Amino acid sequence: xxxxxxxxxxxxxxxxxxxxxxxxxxxxxxxxxxxxxxxxxxxxxxxxxxxxxxxxxxxxxxxxxxxxxxxxxxxxxxxxxxxxxxxxxxxxxxxxxxxxxxxxxxxxxxxxxxxxxxxxxxxxxxxx
Amino acid sequence: xxxxxxxxxxxxxxxxxxxxxxxxxxxxxxxxxxxxxxxxxxxxxxxxxxxxxxxxxxxxxxxxxxxxxxxxxxxxxxxxxxxxxxxxxxxxxxxxxxxxxxxxxxxxxxxxxxxxxxxxxxxxxxxxxxxxxxxxxxxxxxxxxxxxxxxxxxxxxxxxxxxxxxxxxxxxxxxxxxxxxxxxxxxxxxxxxxxxxxxxxxxxxxxxxxxxxxxxxxxxxxxxxxxxxxxxxxxx
Amino acid sequence: xxxxxxxxxxxxxxxxxxxxxxxxxxxxxxxxxxxxxxxxxxxxxxxxxxxxxxxxxxxxxxxxxxxxxxxxxxxxxxxxxxxxxxxxxxxxxxxxxxxxxxxxxxxxxxxxxxxxxxx
Numbered sequence: 001x002x003x004x005x006x007x008x009x010x011x012x013x014x015x016x017x018x019x020x021x022x023x024x025x026x027x028x029x030x031x032x033x034x035x036x037x038x039x040x041x042x043x044x045x046x047x048x049x050x051x052x053x054x055x056x057x058x059x060x061x062x063x064x065x066x067x068x069x070x071x072x073x074x075x076x077x078x079x080x081x082x083x084x085x086x087x088x089x090x091x092x093x094x095x096x097x098x099x100x101x102x103x104x105x106x107x108x109x110x111x112x113x114x115x116x117x118x119x120x121x122x123x124x125x126x127x128x
Numbered sequence: 129x130x131x132x133x134x135x136x137x138x139x140x141x142x143x144x145x146x147x148x149x150x151x152x153x154x155x156x157x158x159x160x161x162x163x164x165x166x167x168x169x170x171x172x173x174x175x176x177x178x179x180x181x182x183x184x185x186x187x188x189x190x191x192x193x194x195x196x197x198x199x200x201x202x203x204x205x206x207x208x209x210x211x212x213x214x215x216x217x218x219x220x221x222x223x224x225x226x227x228x229x230x231x232x233x234x235x236x237x238x239x240x241x242x243x244x245x246x247x248x249x250x251x252x253x254x255x256x257x258x259x260x261x262x263x264x265x266x267x268x269x270x271x272x273x274x275x276x277x278x279x280x281x282x283x284x285x286x287x288x289x290x291x292x293x294x295x296x297x298x299x300x301x302x303x304x305x306x307x308x309x310x311x312x313x314x315x316x317x318x319x320x321x322x323x324x325x326x327x328x329x330x331x332x333x334x335x336x337x338x339x340x341x342x343x344x345x346x347x348x349x350x351x352x353x354x355x356x357x358x359x360x361x362x363x364x
Numbered sequence: 365x366x367x368x369x370x371x372x373x374x375x376x377x378x379x380x381x382x383x384x385x386x387x388x389x390x391x392x393x394x395x396x397x398x399x400x401x402x403x404x405x406x407x408x409x410x411x412x413x414x415x416x417x418x419x420x421x422x423x424x425x426x427x428x429x430x431x432x433x434x435x436x437x438x439x440x441x442x443x444x445x446x447x448x449x450x451x452x453x454x455x456x457x458x459x460x461x462x463x464x465x466x467x468x469x470x471x472x473x474x475x476x477x478x479x480x481x482x483x
Contacts, residue, residue, distance in 0.1 A: 095287035125409035192374025332380030
């Protein structure tokens, strides 16, 4: 039967937890997608406005430096990416590479942490 | 006048055999298979029942696409001169054109695709408003006869063995919308697990190929909304 | 899977399949690009002189090509993703007209970006 397979939990409580975890992955993926849709548009619009406005790169960076809203915005952006990308990769690993289970999830968790660390380091560089 | 037809013989390790079949007007693919079994090779195994597009038993892969062979005219699919008939994809092959439908129906059960009654003999008849949103959602997609074409057409079913698949989830959606049903949370949990509705990537192969023009994609999207809503309310 | 046949290219002619494939491939491209983007940015931003060196580097033709491909990947992934959000949460039926709308939006976005970044 379908229920007990591989390392799938057999007891009801563990099963319910696993199900909620799967549902949370779905909700977080879609929520982070919506956040990214907004962030990406703002990010690209601001770059385009700045470039078309004739600002030099140093001037753009200086402006973002001066206004704390920018690092805050980019921090949100980075968190959304760190949630969205690994969850997308998880589906690809599962469906196209046949990689699923605890080890895969841990590896993807590491990817999330790396993206978070790398991204926040870049934001910190922006904030000076 | 005859034309060449390739038919799958054997199990998953089998191969296509070539047959020459007489050409007739208004000939269906089921006619072709039946001719081979009756006049060429009686050992050819295949399924059919009504032969008029009502039962779904004759579903096979025709030139790469899952179809009801009794409702597929040779003219429509073999205009290019080739006709290739194989068993349905994504299901274990028993022999030749016959597949084992057990996993398909096991997943139907796993998705809690059965009505759970709540009324007793002392209750009056349930009143279900035909124009209600729930009943209209059911109406668009209740006519599924479990033929397996959608399941055979789904790439995610092929990639992910635990994926419940479009038919099971579609049926679960009709029950989620059934105001008389009592399964509630247990059914939402059944369709929200790892192989559940979240695995659908909206390829829409199911909706594209369904011979009854049902829309499992939309049903699965509905389940996604219900699951997300229940999760956020703490009801999952 | 053992004991069964699988779909091939003949079952993948419809727009829904192509929408999925574009979305997934563009997602992979972006997932590979982002760590590079974070690293390069943090290097460029940590010192004033580095930013200028970095910008000079971005004018190299190979980098320009990569930038163009990334813009296309981003536009495609964003438009496809918004289309999915509408199908899943607003209850859109994803017919060909709406797919065409997503393609048009992606094309418009990509064009606007490439024009702004290069024009």
